[in-house]
Amino acid sequence: MALTFEVDPKFDRSLRDGIAALWADVSNAGGAVGFVPPVTADDVRPELVKHLVAIAEGRTRLLVGYDEDGTIAATAFLTRNTHRLMAHWLWAYTVMVHPRHQGRGYGRDLMAAAADAARATEGIEAIRLTCRGGTGADRFYTACGYKEVGRVPGAIRVAEGDDRDDIIMLLPLG
Template sequence: MPLTFVLDPPMTPALRDGVLELWTDVSNAGGAVGFVPPVTRETVRPELLRHLTAMSEGRTRLLVGHDEQGRVAASTFLTLNTHRLMTHWLWLYTVMVHPRHQGKGYGRDLLTAAADSARGIEGVEAIRLTCRGGLGLEHFYGSCGYKEVGRVPGAIRVAPGDDRDDITMLLPLG
């Protein structure tokens, strides 16, 4: 059953808690979304609050995918680039599909919905994202049309002695 995607949904306590639960569960399943497991909701909450603040300021937009039960099953943040010479592209942050839904094609669906959403933003011509090396994520994003445009070796330290590349990917929207 496909997910139902909504860009800029009204931020209710239930939605906030759903995104927080998603982010915590994805992190604890080993997802590369800014944390290393184990994490609790209280560990993730400050980062979510930073995203919510950026949303309230109009700098970031939330794309959410709900499953057939209405639960938050996938989400990502589209962040507008505020540098005057770079407003023609935006950042895609924290791309997440709940572990119970992985392997169903929902990651591709989320990226398609994000690209469609970005195309609806005046002046946006491309999406950039970064991903953590060592997990094969660049191959997934590549299969969805993104091209690797940069790599910083060892820029992400997930543990002492475990440094990963920070990989930048680009999707032209034209």
């Protein structure tokens, strides 16, 4: 069964708690979404609040994927650039699919829905994102049509002695 996607859902406590739980579950399963396990929903909540502020300010759109039970199973945050010379592309952040749903094509569905949401955003011509090297995420994004356009060696310190590349990916929407 496919996920059902919603762009800019009404934000309430249930949505906030569902995203925080998803973020913790993805992080604890080894997902490269800004944390290293172990984490709790309370640990990720301050980062989620930053996303919510950007939504309230109109700089960020939220894409949520719901499973057949109506549970939040996937997210992507699409953030406009504030630099006037870069307003024609946006960033995709905190791209996640719950571990219990991985391997079913839901990640590709999420990325297609993100591209559709970006295309529907006036003036947007591309999506840019970064991913952590050594996770295989770059291969996944390449399979979704993204191209590697840059790499900063050792920019992400996962642990002492475990530095990973920060890989910059771009999807032209034309």
